[in-house]
Amino acid sequence: xxxxxxxxxxxxxxxxxxxxxxxxxxxxxxxxxxxxxxxxxxxxxxxxxxxxxxxxxxxxxxxxxxxxxxxxxxxxxxxxxxxxxxxxxxxxxxxxxxxxxxxxxxxxxxxxxxxxxxxxxxxxxxxxxxxxxxxxxxxxxxxxxxxxxxxxxxxxxxxxxxxxxxxxxxxxxxxxxxxxxxxxxxxxxxxxxxxxxxxxxxxxxxxxxxxxxxx
Numbered sequence: 001x002x003x004x005x006x007x008x009x010x011x012x013x014x015x016x017x018x019x020x021x022x023x024x025x026x027x028x029x030x031x032x033x034x035x036x037x038x039x040x041x042x043x044x045x046x047x048x049x050x051x052x053x054x055x056x057x058x059x060x061x062x063x064x065x066x067x068x069x070x071x072x073x074x075x076x077x078x079x080x081x082x083x084x085x086x087x088x089x090x091x092x093x094x095x096x097x098x099x100x101x102x103x104x105x106x107x108x109x110x111x112x113x114x115x116x117x118x119x120x121x122x123x124x125x126x127x128x129x130x131x132x133x134x135x136x137x138x139x140x141x142x143x144x145x146x147x148x149x150x151x152x153x154x155x156x157x158x159x160x161x162x163x164x165x166x167x168x169x170x171x172x173x174x175x176x177x178x179x180x181x182x183x184x185x186x187x188x189x190x191x192x193x194x195x196x197x198x199x200x201x202x203x204x205x206x207x208x209x210x211x212x213x214x215x
Contacts, residue, residue, distance in 0.1 A: 011135065018179060020147075041211065070118045143163060163175050
């Protein structure tokens with residue numbers, strides 16, 4: 001597995017790609033709190049493609065009231081997560097798709113490995129700045145998504161993944177997985193408030209791609 005570029009990833013946690021672990025909820029990275037939520041978006045290939053396109057152009061974040069600023073396209077060579085076998089162990093061969101830069105109709109670049117952005121999150125009368133880096137991208141026929149990790153200046157330390165899946169029964173699902181902890185001592189003091197804020201935005205995220213709520 002290529003690790004030469006991992007040191008310049010500038011994320012603030014060690015378990016890069018941890019949101020891919022099948023046992024994340026049972027065994028999260030030490031000191032982090034795990035989360036997993038899913039919602040059915042509908043059914044059919046068209047619904048999958050519409051939701052995927054929105055997801056991969058920051059549609060979940062923007063649809064939740066978050067401003068995505070300063071996006072910088074990555075090289076496509078940054079860490080792209082660990083592939084696990086059905087038994088839950090890392091696969092012998094670690095292969096990952098590397099997306100070339102593509103754009104939506106309005107010119108918005110699709111999310112790629114290594115891309116960075118600064119999220120402006122509304123927090124009451126204030127705005128919280130949250131820098132993130134994309135640490136892996138999933139680009140499969142029936143499964144599209146990405147994960148980003150926190151960078152210096154983010155109130156949390158951890159990773160969050162966003163995946164749209166077209167299942168065998170033709171249903172389309174959106175799943176969020178994450179693990180996080182406060183990034184600094186003063187954010188630890190405010191963790192109860194941050195947790196409530198995270199729960200509020202998780203609900204918004206789940207609605208952002210739903211036909212009745214956005215995509």
